[in-house]
Amino acid sequence: MKLSISTRYAMCSLRRHLRRTILAILGIGLGSAVCLFMIAFVRGEGKMMLKAAAESGAGHLRVVPAQWPETRENDLRLGDWENIRDLVRDTEGITVVTPHARTEGLLAFGTRVAGVEILGVDPDIERQTNRLVRNIPQGNYLQAGATGTTVIGSALAERLDVEIDDLLMVTVAGADGEMSSAMLRIVGMAETGSEEIDSAICHVNLEDVENLTGRPGAADLTAMVANPKRLERTVGSLSARLSADYAVVTWEEIMPELASGVKVDETWTRLTVAIVMIVVFLGIMSAQLAAVLERRREFAVLSAVGMRGGRLIRVMLAEGVVLGLFGSVLGLAFGLPAAYYTATKGIDFTKIYGESDMAVSNILFDPLFKGDFGWWLIPLAFELALTATVLSSLYPAWFAMRTDPAAALRVEQ
Amino acid sequence: MTNETLVKAEDVTKVYDTGNIEVHALTGVALEVRRGDLMAIVGPSGSGKTTFLNLVGALDVATGGRLEVLGHDISAMSKRRRADLRLHELGFVFQAYNLVPVLTARENVEFVLELQGVGSERARRATEILDQLGLGEFADRRPNEISGGQQQRVAVARAVASKPQLVLADEPTANLDGENAEILLTMMRRLNREQGITFIFSTHDPRVVAHARRVVTLVDGRVAKDEIKTPAELKEQ
Numbered sequence: 001m002k003l004s005i006s007t008r009y010a011m012c013s014l015r016r017h018l019r020r021t022i023l024a025i026l027g028i029g030l031g032s033a034v035c036l037f038m039i040a041f042v043r044g045e046g047k048m049m050l051k052a053a054a055e056s057g058a059g060h061l062r063v064v065p066a067q068w069p070e071t072r073e074n075d076l077r078l079g080d081w082e083n084i085r086d087l088v089r090d091t092e093g094i095t096v097v098t099p100h101a102r103t104e105g106l107l108a109f110g111t112r113v114a115g116v117e118i119l120g121v122d123p124d125i126e127r128q129t130n131r132l133v134r135n136i137p138q139g140n141y142l143q144a145g146a147t148g149t150t151v152i153g154s155a156l157a158e159r160l161d162v163e164i165d166d167l168l169m170v171t172v173a174g175a176d177g178e179m180s181s182a183m184l185r186i187v188g189m190a191e192t193g194s195e196e197i198d199s200a201i202c203h204v205n206l207e208d209v210e211n212l213t214g215r216p217g218a219a220d221l222t223a224m225v226a227n228p229k230r231l232e233r234t235v236g237s238l239s240a241r242l243s244a245d246y247a248v249v250t251w252e253e254i255m256p257e258l259a260s261g262v263k264v265d266e267t268w269t270r271l272t273v274a275i276v277m278i279v280v281f282l283g284i285m286s287a288q289l290a291a292v293l294e295r296r297r298e299f300a301v302l303s304a305v306g307m308r309g310g311r312l313i314r315v316m317l318a319e320g321v322v323l324g325l326f327g328s329v330l331g332l333a334f335g336l337p338a339a340y341y342t343a344t345k346g347i348d349f350t351k352i353y354g355e356s357d358m359a360v361s362n363i364l365f366d367p368l369f370k371g372d373f374g375w376w377l378i379p380l381a382f383e384l385a386l387t388a389t390v391l392s393s394l395y396p397a398w399f400a401m402r403t404d405p406a407a408a409l410r411v412e413q
Numbered sequence: 414m415t416n417e418t419l420v421k422a423e424d425v426t427k428v429y430d431t432g433n434i435e436v437h438a439l440t441g442v443a444l445e446v447r448r449g450d451l452m453a454i455v456g457p458s459g460s461g462k463t464t465f466l467n468l469v470g471a472l473d474v475a476t477g478g479r480l481e482v483l484g485h486d487i488s489a490m491s492k493r494r495r496a497d498l499r500l501h502e503l504g505f506v507f508q509a510y511n512l513v514p515v516l517t518a519r520e521n522v523e524f525v526l527e528l529q530g531v532g533s534e535r536a537r538r539a540t541e542i543l544d545q546l547g548l549g550e551f552a553d554r555r556p557n558e559i560s561g562g563q564q565q566r567v568a569v570a571r572a573v574a575s576k577p578q579l580v581l582a583d584e585p586t587a588n589l590d591g592e593n594a595e596i597l598l599t600m601m602r603r604l605n606r607e608q609g610i611t612f613i614f615s616t617h618d619p620r621v622v623a624h625a626r627r628v629v630t631l632v633d634g635r636v637a638k639d640e641i642k643t644p645a646e647l648k649e650q
Contacts, residue, residue: 307528406467
C-alpha cells in the first residue's frame with residue numbers, strides 16, 4: 001500500500017527526532033502498562049471479592065419474602081419455598097440454589113454461654129457451596145435428615161470449651177414470643193483460619209430451625225450464577241417469574257459494605273489510571289508542541305503552498321496515532337506479562353500483611369489475590385494509548401493550524 | 414505578454430501594529446501586473462517588497478485600499494478561499510528554498526499535487542516536471558543531499574507543479590552563487606516564455622533585474638519607479 005505524501009510526511013517527521021519519539025513511545029508504553037496492570041488486577045480482585053462473598057454463604061442473589069428488603073428480619077419466611085426453589089433452579093444462568101433460615105440464639109455448655117446466629121441449611125448443598133464449612137478438621141459436616149446435630153466453628157468451640165459429641169443447649173425466641181430450647185449434638189467443627197468467622201459458625205439442619213422457632217419453611221433461597229456479569233439479566237428473568245410475595249435481591253443489596261468497597265476500589269483505580277494517563281497526555285502534548293514550534297517555518301511554507309488547516313490537523317493526528325500505536329504495543333509488551341503473572345501466580349497478601357485474618361464482615365477472602373487476564377486487555381491498551389496521544393495532539397495541531405504563514409516566514413527571514 | 418491584468422493594486426496600504434508603534438510597510442501602492450510579466454520589485458531593505466509579495470500571494474491582507482489577484486478581492490476572501498487560491502493559481506519560491514527536509518525532491522513536488530487532489534498520476538507528473546527542469550537525477554534525494562542551487566530549482570519545480578498563473582519569488586537568488594543564480598533565472602525565463610507563467614520577484618540582486626522585463630522600485634513603501642524595458646534593452650539580455 002502506497003502511503004499518501006501527507007502520511008509519509010507525518011511518519012518522517014517522527015523519525016526526525018528519533019530519540020524524542022522513542023522517549024515519547026516509552027512514556028506512553030509505560031503509562032499504558034501501569035494502567036493495564038492496575039485495571040487487570042483490580043478487576044480480578046473485584047471478581048475474587050464477589051466470589052468470596054458468594055461462597056461465604058451470601059450467594060450472588062437471594063429470593064426473599066417481599067417485606068425482607070425493608071425490614072431485614074430473620075423471622076420472615078418464604079411460603080411454598082420448595083416449589084420456588086425448583087423454579088429458581090430452572091432459571092437460566094443459575095447454577096445452584098440452597099435454602100437458608102436464620103435465628104438468633106444462645107448456646108450453652110455448662111456455665112459457658114455464647115450468642116450466635118444459627119443457620120438452618122440443606123447439608124447436601126451447603127457443603128458444596130459454602131467455603132466456610134469446607135474445612136472440617138474435627139468430625140463431619142451435617143447429614144441431611146439428622147436433626148438435633150450441629151457444626152460449629154472451632155473458635156466458638158474453644159469459647160464454649162466443647163468437643164465432638166458434646167451436647168449444647170440452644171435457646172431461641174419462638175414464633176409466639178416464648179423461649180424455646182433444645183439439645184444439639186456437636187458432629188463437626190469448622191475451621192477457616194479466621195477468628196471472627198470461626199466464632200460465628202453454627203449450622204444446623206433447616207428442620208431444626210423450623211422446630212426451634214416454630215416458623216416453618218426457609219427464610220431465603222440463596223443462589224449462585226454461572227456468570228456474575230449477567231446477574232442483572234438473571235435477576236430480571238427470575239423476578240418476572242415470581243409473584244409479588246417474593247423479592248430478588250443481589251449481593252450488592254445483601255452486603256452493601258462489600259459493594260461499596262468494590263466501588264471504592266474501582267473508583268481509585270479509575271482515578272489512578274486517569275492521573276497516569278494525564279501525565280502521559282501532558283508529556284506527549286509537550287513533545288508534540290515542541291515539534292510544532294520547531295516546524296513552524298515548514299507549516300508556514302505548507303500553508304503558503306495551499307495546505308488547509310484541516311489537512312495540517314490530520315498530519316498532526318497521524319503522528320499522534322503512530323505514537324499511540326507503538327505505545328500500545330509497548331504497553332502490551334510490558335503490561336501483559338505483568339498482568340499474566342498476577343493472574344496466574346497472584347499476589348500473596350500474607351507476605352505483605354503477615355498471616356493475618358483474611359475475613360471481613362464474615363466473608364472469607366483468599367490470601368492469594370489474582371488479577372484478571374484476557375483478550376480484552378489488547379483493545380484496552382490501544383484505547384488508552386490512542387486516546388491519550390490523539391487528544392494530546394489536538395492542541396499542538398490547533399496551534400500548528402493557526403500558524404500565520406506571512407508572520408512565520410517574516411520571522412524566519 | 415497580454416493585456417490581461419492578473420494583479421491590480423489600488424492605493425494599497427499595509428500597517429503592522431507592533432503594540433507600541435505602527436509600521437507603515439506599504440503606503441498607497443498602485444500597480445498592475447499583466448499576464449506574462451517578468452517583473453522585479455527592487456528597493457532597499459524595509460521598502461515593502463516582501464510585504465507586497467505576501468499581499469499578492471494572499472498570505473496576508475492589506476490594511477487599506479483594494480487588491481485584486483486573478484479577479485479576486487483578497488481582503489474579502491476567507492482564509493480557506495485564500496488557501497485555495499494559493500494552491501490552484503499561485504506558486505511560491507522563497508529565499509531559503511524552504512523544501513520539506515524529510516521528503517525527497519519528488520515528494521516535495523508531489524506534495525503540492527496531492528494537496529490539489531491529483532491521484533495516482535501525481536508521481537509521474539512530479540517526475541516529468543523534475544525531468545523538464547533538468548532535476549531528474551535528484552528526484553530521490555532529500556534536500557540535504559543536494560546543493561543550494563539544486564534545492565532552489567526543486568523549489569521552482571514545486572512552485573510550477575500546480576500549473577499556477579502567477580509565481581511569486583522572494584529573493585530567490587539571495588543564497589545562490591553566480592552560476593546557480595544564472596541557471597535558476599534562465600529556467601524561470603524559459604517557464605515564462607514557454608508556459609506563459611507570470612513571475613514577480615522581489616530582489617536586491619542586479620542579476621535578477623537584468624533578466625526582468627519590468628522593474629518596479631519601492632522606497633519607504635511607495636512605488637518610486639515603474640520601468641518597462643525597451644525592446645533594445647531586452648535584446649541586450
